[in-house]
Amino acid sequence: MRTTDLSELAAFDAVARHRSFRRAGDERGVTASAISHAVSNLEARIGIRLLNRTTRSVSLTDAGAMLLARLSPAFGDIGSALDALNQFRDTPFGKVRINAPNSVAPFVFGPVMGQLIEANPNLELEIVATDRLVDIVDEGFDAGIRLGESLRDGMTAVKIKPSLRLVVVGSPAYFEKHPQPMKPADLQDHVCIRNIYPSGAAYPWEFRHHGKAIEFEPTGPLSLDDHELMVGAALSGITLAYVWEDRARPYLENGRLVECLASWRAPEDWLYLYYPTRKYLSAGLRAIIEALRI
Known part of the structure; x- marks a missing residue:
């Protein structure tokens, strides 16, 4: 041929x-x-x-x-x-394309990108971060990252680090005008961001207390699909936000944000790297899995 x-x-x-x-x-x-x-x-x-x-x-x-x-x-x-x-090379060679939610990609890849590239100089890592729902097969990705391990048939899931937790935060300026909520029901009296997917569908704020699951569905004036925007809105003092703790941590540590309802936090969420089940994984993807797995 x-x-x-x-x-x-x-x-x-x-x-x-x-x-x-x-x-x-x-x-x-x-x-x-x-x-x-x-x-x-x-x-x-x-x-x-x-x-x-x-x-x-x-x-x-x-x-x-x-x-x-x-x-x-x-x-x-x-x-x-x-x-x-690749078995005849010192390190894996070639491109690996991975899709990850924009809201969590920095926490997954930030700690490992440097060491991955340094340890695997012939590896070309391409990360596309978007909260849009992506079909990794149709769009040519080697793997994807998502919350939860419920996947369609033909996919393999590997639990990876870090675990993530969502927290309710507001600024000191906000709490000068509003009392801190003591239980999820109190949120009805607060200005709260509606968390949405890129499709526009909203998802509730989730809580757990003494083994009981509770959901709150905000009806506030802001609907956002990006956690950085949510943090920015909370910093402005106009609203409460329900965001990844790691995203808010720098502001919690310097006092610009305050966490509330800490005793009602939902359990940690685990992230999974998933890929089409097949007999042979590329050496590059195997190296990435080893760097990320729990």
């Missing part, structure tokens, strides 16, 4: 998996037009259309679906064979 044949097949494989020329180009490190040209050359040479293209979508023809089903295991074997060469 000519090198150009393999390159064109790899371009088709990327487009078929991502259903996007742009994302396929990002994965392959080339432009979307270069990917389109490669796939068109492949179709011209074999005389069969593999993709249905519109201005808004890309889908597989029956022939394209059959080819993808045969190609994917083959490319997986090639990738595993190449990665196996």
